[in-house]
Structures are given as structure tokens and as C-alpha cells.
Amino acid sequence: MSWLLFLDESGHDHKNCPYEVRGGIALQARKLWPFVQQLQQAELAAFGARLHEYRKEVKGAKLLDKDRFKWADQSDWMPDEARRKHCRGFLTKGLEKLPPSRDEFTAYGQACIEMARSVFQALRTFDAQLFASVIPTTVRKPPTFEAEEYLRKDHVFLLERYFYFLEAQREHGLLVFDEVEKVADRRFIRQMERYFSKTQTGRYRTAWIVPVPMFVASDLSVPMQAADLAIYCINWGFRLPGMGMDLAVREEIAREFGPWLSQLQYRGQGYRDGRTFDSYGVVFVPNPYGDGR
Known part of the structure; x- marks a missing residue:
């Protein structure tokens, strides 16, 4: 059995949202069609x-x-x-x-x-797992080869959490991205290929993550629309205390959907440098181009 992680972006136009968020929801393949059917019925009901x-x-x-x-x-x-x-x-x-x-x-x-x-409600019913990486919108990409050709640190952390989840499940996972713009999508594919083929950690994580991303149009994909909603709510209504993630919150979103996000985000065990630690699906990275987190 396999999982599909539907990934979208929020706040990347740097117009209104407090953060840049990349993330989404993982669904087990056998639950995908019932999930879609439930949301189609919910749309008619609403x-x-x-x-x-x-x-x-x-x-x-x-x-x-x-x-x-x-x-x-x-x-x-x-x-x-x-x-x-x-x-x-x-x-x-x-x-x-x-x-x-x-x-x-x-x-x-x-x-x-x-x-x-x-x-x-459907995400909870079908045991979806929430993953997202968050950075400030003030971050600017440096004019370096590494920044252009390598995955940003927040994206690496996002894949890390997904890998920990899949490894614990002993199931493989696919990556499904929202189509953005072909030049940007090709650059991101190139960065991912470099990560999964040129780094030791990336090669190791191909044991469970299928390193061949797929792209779909969000307006034609119900799970992608659910991912879009989830990360929009993270942007405006979910904060990690003590992590410096303290920009503006829309209280109506935090009050209504913050508890859902907290419940849906992945929780598990990670490991790095010989130590084990608690791992969570939502990660905040103040500087995705610098050292440390």
C-alpha cells in the first residue's frame, strides 16, 4: 500500500499572507476515492x-x-x-x-x-496526515549557485518528516505537486533530483519516498484543493509557540480550524546525528538558506 502527499503553496506571492508555506496532506491510496466522493457530496450539501x-x-x-x-x-x-x-x-x-x-x-x-x-472533517475521517514547512515572507534567495540548484532547507525538513512517517508505516509515498509555472516547476524538479541522487541522506530516503514528483492542476484535483485549504489555515491560524513564529493571526481561522490542524499534523519519532527526537508535521524555518534551523 502507498500514500500520496498532495503539496501546495501559500503566501509565495508575498502580498497578504504572513508566511510562505509549502505543504499539504497525505492520504493512503485506498482511501483516496472515498475521500474525493465525500468532498463532492459535501460541496453539493454546502x-x-x-x-x-x-x-x-x-x-x-x-x-x-x-x-x-x-x-x-x-x-x-x-x-x-x-x-x-x-x-x-x-x-x-x-x-x-x-x-x-x-x-x-x-x-x-x-x-x-x-x-x-x-x-x-473528511481529512480526519480518512486519517490524513498534515505536513508543512513555514518560512517568513521576508526571506530573500541569495544569488548563489547553491540557492538556485539545491533544495531549500525547509523543503528538506518537509521531506524528512514525510520519510519518518512512511518508514514507521513501512509503506511507500508519492509526491503530488500543484502545477505553478513550468520554469519554476522544472527548477524544483531539478533540485529534487539533485537531492535524491547526489546527497547521501536523499538517496537513503528513496527507500520509502518515490523520488519522481507528479504535477496536477489544483482546480481539477479535489485532494489538492483540500491541501490548499489546510496550508492557508496554517498560514493564518496555526502558530508554534516558542519558535519565533509570531506574526499576525486571523482569530476566526485560529479558533475554528487551529484545533483541526493540531490534530491532523503528523507526530512521530525522528533521528539525526545518533539521537532520537519527537518529530512534527509542521516545521518553522526562520532562515532556509543559513546554518541550523
């Missing part, structure tokens, strides 16, 4: 429609935008049928470029939050 039919997709930055919470709080929580009816009105008017009514705004905001909740 919105009363499939979002792609209205040129929208399930993304963290869209589902949990500040406006969605504001719209949701405009009135009491709607009954399911009323919410779905008004959601369809909201989505249809979006295509027609007409202004939605207050009830339609409210329904869509509540549906977005309901959908996010359903994603996290």
Missing part, C-alpha cells in the same frame, strides 16, 4: 451546486476570505435548503454580473465556512 459549473473552485483564500465570515455573520445560520437555494442565486448572479441580495451574500458566506469544516 452550496447546492458544483462550484466549477460557476467558474469557481474550492480554495482556502476564497472559502475563508474575511468577507466570507462577515457575510456569514449577517444573520442567524440558515436552514440547509434555504442556504443552498440562496447560494445558487448568488452563483448564478455572479455569472450574469448582477448584484446578489443580502440573503444570497449571507448564504454564500455560510456555505463557504460549512465547506471548509467538511474538508477538515
Whole structure:
């Protein structure tokens, strides 16, 4: 049996998010289709429609935008049928470029939050494991050959955690990335190939990690959309105490989804330099180009 780690990025445009996050969710292969089916049903239950039919997709930055919470709080929580009816009105008017009514705004905001909740519930139901590496958005890549051609330290730590998990499970793991831009994707593939073939640690980790990444379009991949939501919530609502990870938090995300993230992140045992230590799926790296962490 094998696992698939669906990996996405958050905050890499350096516009609004406090951190850069690369990470996502690992699902066992045999649970992948039931997971997808549950989220497809959850989408219909929340919105009363499939979002792609209205040129929208399930993304963290869209589902949990500040406006969605504001719209949701405009009135009491709607009954399911009323919410779905008004959601369809909201989505249809979006295509027609007409202004939605207050009830339609409210329904869509509540549906977005309901959908996010359903994603996290499904992740727990199907025993997903959360992995992510976090760096400050202020980090700048130095103009060196090493920075251009080698994996960043935070990416190495991310693969390290995934390897520890797979080794404990005695199962192989695949890497599935969101397509970004071909030049950037090719550079990242080159860096990974160098890591897995040119370093002793990387070669050792191919015992469980299949070193051939796959790329998919996020709008066509339900698990990738779930990964996007999870790392968006890490960016805005999950902090590691005592690690210097102390930038701005959106309290509504931290309160609602922080406990889910804490529960879903991988916990296990790691080892380095002859010692064993507790290992966690979310790692903060203040300087991915320097020495130490």
C-alpha cells in the first residue's frame, strides 16, 4: 500500500499572507476515492451546486476570505435548503454580473465556512496526515549557485518528516505537486533530483519516498484543493509557540480550524546525528538558506 502527499503553496506571492508555506496532506491510496466522493457530496450539501459549473473552485483564500465570515455573520445560520437555494442565486448572479441580495451574500458566506469544516472533517475521517514547512515572507534567495540548484532547507525538513512517517508505516509515498509555472516547476524538479541522487541522506530516503514528483492542476484535483485549504489555515491560524513564529493571526481561522490542524499534523519519532527526537508535521524555518534551523 502507498500514500500520496498532495503539496501546495501559500503566501509565495508575498502580498497578504504572513508566511510562505509549502505543504499539504497525505492520504493512503485506498482511501483516496472515498475521500474525493465525500468532498463532492459535501460541496453539493454546502452550496447546492458544483462550484466549477460557476467558474469557481474550492480554495482556502476564497472559502475563508474575511468577507466570507462577515457575510456569514449577517444573520442567524440558515436552514440547509434555504442556504443552498440562496447560494445558487448568488452563483448564478455572479455569472450574469448582477448584484446578489443580502440573503444570497449571507448564504454564500455560510456555505463557504460549512465547506471548509467538511474538508477538515473528511481529512480526519480518512486519517490524513498534515505536513508543512513555514518560512517568513521576508526571506530573500541569495544569488548563489547553491540557492538556485539545491533544495531549500525547509523543503528538506518537509521531506524528512514525510520519510519518518512512511518508514514507521513501512509503506511507500508519492509526491503530488500543484502545477505553478513550468520554469519554476522544472527548477524544483531539478533540485529534487539533485537531492535524491547526489546527497547521501536523499538517496537513503528513496527507500520509502518515490523520488519522481507528479504535477496536477489544483482546480481539477479535489485532494489538492483540500491541501490548499489546510496550508492557508496554517498560514493564518496555526502558530508554534516558542519558535519565533509570531506574526499576525486571523482569530476566526485560529479558533475554528487551529484545533483541526493540531490534530491532523503528523507526530512521530525522528533521528539525526545518533539521537532520537519527537518529530512534527509542521516545521518553522526562520532562515532556509543559513546554518541550523
